[in-house]
Amino acid sequence: MPRLSAVHADITTLEVDAIVNAANTAMRGGGGVDGAIHAAGGPAILEDCIARFPNGLATGNAGWTTAGDLPARWVIHTVGPNRRAGEDDRSLLVSCYRRSLEVADELGAKEVAFPLVGAGIYGWSKEDSIGAALESVRANPPSVEHMILVGYDAETHRQIEAALAAAA
Template sequence: MTRITLVRGDITEQQVDAVVNAANSSLLGGGGVDGAIHRRGGPEILADCRRLRASRYGRGLPTGRAVATTAGRLPARWVIHTVGPVYRPDEDLSELLASCYRESLRVADELGARTVAFPVVSAGIYGWPMDDAARIALTTVAGAAGAVAEARFVLFDEEAFETFRSVLGALAPEG
């Protein structure tokens, strides 16, 4: 069973087997978490991403999928890139968002990763409401089967941390 932990901090400083990157489909870096991971991880991550684009993902990584690269200079072994959906209030894309977490855990299992650090996928510039993003992330990871021992949600600010703590508390069984 995967233990879920919450940490307020910087995902690029996590000493884990794998760090999940909230990437864009190009895999070539961007803003937010994606930009921070590419900057701190160095050119090795971008080189791996370019190789992926030149081979399997010529049109980019599809939304809801995940793929791994080296972690470069990060204190992790791998980066698992996943592309979250852009929030649309008139369309239910929650299954695509849940798929980001399931696919990231599947890739982590294939790599043999036991500890994985997650950001909040799609809640930044992609506009997903934090409380709903937390509910989807936590219920998906809690319900996933696999060998990952710890799923660590690394939350950059106090608001996100408190939202995740509240949602996780509501999901915890009584007793």
């Protein structure tokens, strides 16, 4: 089982093997974390998304691209279920974390940083997203050595830390 930790940071600044992007099905950039990753990483990420995912990516799935100008080696893109659009199957949220870790294993990534997938404009609670991350890593322990859950703001960071402490 990987070491789990929380960090209060901008995910685009982390020097890790891979960062996870909460993408949309089109895989052409968007808002929130997706927009920040594409903006900071530069056009190489979008070019790789177009080449690797010409038809987009299904909800609950994950795939990787270059990290472009980011300090990470790779970006692992995952498409969370949009609860506000009626996609309320929690197993798809768990699948985002599981599939992202599987892709990280395929890449040989040892340290992976995750945002709280689905907890932004897609309407999942932070608690649901943190719980899905923990459930996924327990059910399917990856080869990844360190899984980082990133809280962009101080309150989210505190919530992640509290959940990790309660799960220990």
